[in-house]
Amino acid sequence: MGTAEETAGGEAQAWGEVTPDAARRLLIAAVEAFAERGYHATTTRDIAGRAGMSPAALYIHYKTKEELLHRISRIGHTKALEILRTASRREGSARERLADAVSSFVRWHAGGRTTARVVQYELDSLGPDARAEILALRRQCDDEVHGVIVDGVASGEFDVLDVKGTTLAVLSLCIDVARWFNVDGPWTPDEVGALYADLVLRMVGAGEPAPAQK
Amino acid sequence: MGTAEETAGGEAQAWGEVTPDAARRLLIAAVEAFAERGYHATTTRDIAGRAGMSPAALYIHYKTKEELLHRISRIGHTKALEILRTASRREGSARERLADAVSSFVRWHAGGRTTARVVQYELDSLGPDARAEILALRRQCDDEVHGVIVDGVASGEFDVLDVKGTTLAVLSLCIDVARWFNVDGPWTPDEVGALYADLVLRMVGAGEPAPAQK
DNA sequence: GCCGCGACTAAGCGCCCGCTCACCTTCGGC
DNA sequence: GCCGAAGGTGAGCGGGCGCTTAGTCGCGGC
Numbered sequence: 001m002g003t004a005e006e007t008a009g010g011e012a013q014a015w016g017e018v019t020p021d022a023a024r025r026l027l028i029a030a031v032e033a034f035a036e037r038g039y040h041a042t043t044t045r046d047i048a049g050r051a052g053m054s055p056a057a058l059y060i061h062y063k064t065k066e067e068l069l070h071r072i073s074r075i076g077h078t079k080a081l082e083i084l085r086t087a088s089r090r091e092g093s094a095r096e097r098l099a100d101a102v103s104s105f106v107r108w109h110a111g112g113r114t115t116a117r118v119v120q121y122e123l124d125s126l127g128p129d130a131r132a133e134i135l136a137l138r139r140q141c142d143d144e145v146h147g148v149i150v151d152g153v154a155s156g157e158f159d160v161l162d163v164k165g166t167t168l169a170v171l172s173l174c175i176d177v178a179r180w181f182n183v184d185g186p187w188t189p190d191e192v193g194a195l196y197a198d199l200v201l202r203m204v205g206a207g208e209p210a211p212a213q214k
Numbered sequence: 215m216g217t218a219e220e221t222a223g224g225e226a227q228a229w230g231e232v233t234p235d236a237a238r239r240l241l242i243a244a245v246e247a248f249a250e251r252g253y254h255a256t257t258t259r260d261i262a263g264r265a266g267m268s269p270a271a272l273y274i275h276y277k278t279k280e281e282l283l284h285r286i287s288r289i290g291h292t293k294a295l296e297i298l299r300t301a302s303r304r305e306g307s308a309r310e311r312l313a314d315a316v317s318s319f320v321r322w323h324a325g326g327r328t329t330a331r332v333v334q335y336e337l338d339s340l341g342p343d344a345r346a347e348i349l350a351l352r353r354q355c356d357d358e359v360h361g362v363i364v365d366g367v368a369s370g371e372f373d374v375l376d377v378k379g380t381t382l383a384v385l386s387l388c389i390d391v392a393r394w395f396n397v398d399g400p401w402t403p404d405e406v407g408a409l410y411a412d413l414v415l416r417m418v419g420a421g422e423p424a425p426a427q428k
Numbered sequence: 429g430c431c432g433c434g435a436c437t438a439a440g441c442g443c444c445c446g447c448t449c450a451c452c453t454t455c456g457g458c
Numbered sequence: 459g460c461c462g463a464a465g466g467t468g469a470g471c472g473g474g475c476g477c478t479t480a481g482t483c484g485c486g487g488c
Binding site for chain 2: 038207
Binding site for chain 2: 438
């Protein structure tokens with residue numbers, strides 16, 4: 001145990017679905033290593049070492065190093081999609097749903113920065129087939145946000161010049177959190193989530209009617 | 215031979231300061247390759263090949279592969295800083311200066327996406343000393359944007375909850391353009407620049423004065 | 429005309445990569 | 459108590475990596 005669980009921290013539970021235990025430990029070690037150094041700069045020996053196993057053990061549970069990245073990407077994107085769906089399809093105004101979607105999506109990127117970084121930035125290292133599969137998931141994420149913004153425009157809650165462009169900008173803003181978060185930043189994931197929800201509401205022309213100070 | 219100039223397109227002129235000619239061709243080839251596949255996945259043989267030279271030729275002009283990345287990063291960040299400085303220190307209201315800074319910064323990331331991608335995303339592949347040098351340049355970029363936002367808040371043009379957080383979000387939004395731009399997007403760099411300037415003004419509470427506030 | 433010198437190449441060194449293979453446990457079923 | 463499968467190991471293969479070296483080539487100076 002040790003290193004893997006320590007660094008991954010509370011994220012570890014997210015990988016509960018992965019069995020057996022050794023396969024999960026390897027996956028968590030890979031997430032860490034990929035996040036720290038990038039996919040190509042990570043060696044299979046490093047991954048196995050972090051999981052406390054010999055280099056050869058990796059190939060009992062995974063066919064190749066790329067399969068590890070593929071599995072991580074799929075699980076991560078599925079989780080991200082689930083987060084966005086929950087927020088965007090709940091009851092409430094478009095304003096509430098967008099704020100909820102952004103704050104929870106950002107919390108996920110900030111809190112699980114290790115995972116999010118791999119999921120969002122190492123996609124190009126996948127082969128064509130795997131990448132296509134993951135891109136389909138990502139497009140579904142885009143659609144959820146797009147839907148909420150369309151709803152808000154239709155209901156008159158939002159005032160947006162370019163719906164597609166604004167959707168892209170909102171997603172881009174959230175995703176990039178995985179790049180910069182926790183580099184000596186004095187914010188908690190909750191704080192960033194709240195700040196970003198406010199910023200995004202302003203972007204869609206639904207800023208607080210009466211700006212409240214804290 | 216051709217490949218380098220073709221892909222780099224109009225960006226090529228930006229490397230005019232690099233001499234002699236062979237060194238410049240190698241640098242442009244490296245920018246391309248790093249942008250496409252990432253630093254670690256790029257081989258020195260690939261770089262030399264794109265420049266139409268033998269693998270050994272690279273080492274006449276550069277000590278290591280890392281020196282190429284270092285040089286690219288420094289030139290790119292210097293250019294980015296120059297763009298932000300020009301906009302943020304010109305005459306005009308904070309509103310005008312921020313809109314100018316964002317639109318020109320975004321135009322640079324979109325138009326020179328090849329270069330910007332390397333500059334913004336391959337930084338972690340540098341050694342500690344080189345990275346520290348580049349991070350200092352980046353901090354200066356942050357300061358320029360921060361200054362304009364502080365000015366706007368002081369003059370009452372802007373209404374911002376968290377100045378530091380908003381500064382970071384604005385920069386993050388602009389930088390992430392390098393990640394997604396031109397993946398089948400129907401926008402020109404100018405269009406994205408204009409859209410983003412509008413979005414950022416909304417974020418700082420200085421959206422278009424006229425439009426319908428409900 | 430030949431020389432020196434910087435630009436460039438062909439060949440290849442030593443290393444470490446992703447991955448494999450022959451073998452060694454451990455353990456539930458009978 | 460013995461057996462076979464599942465899970466793990468140590469040693470190492472083929473190959474491609476970053477980088478070096480010995481030597482070739484083109485060319486301005488005298």
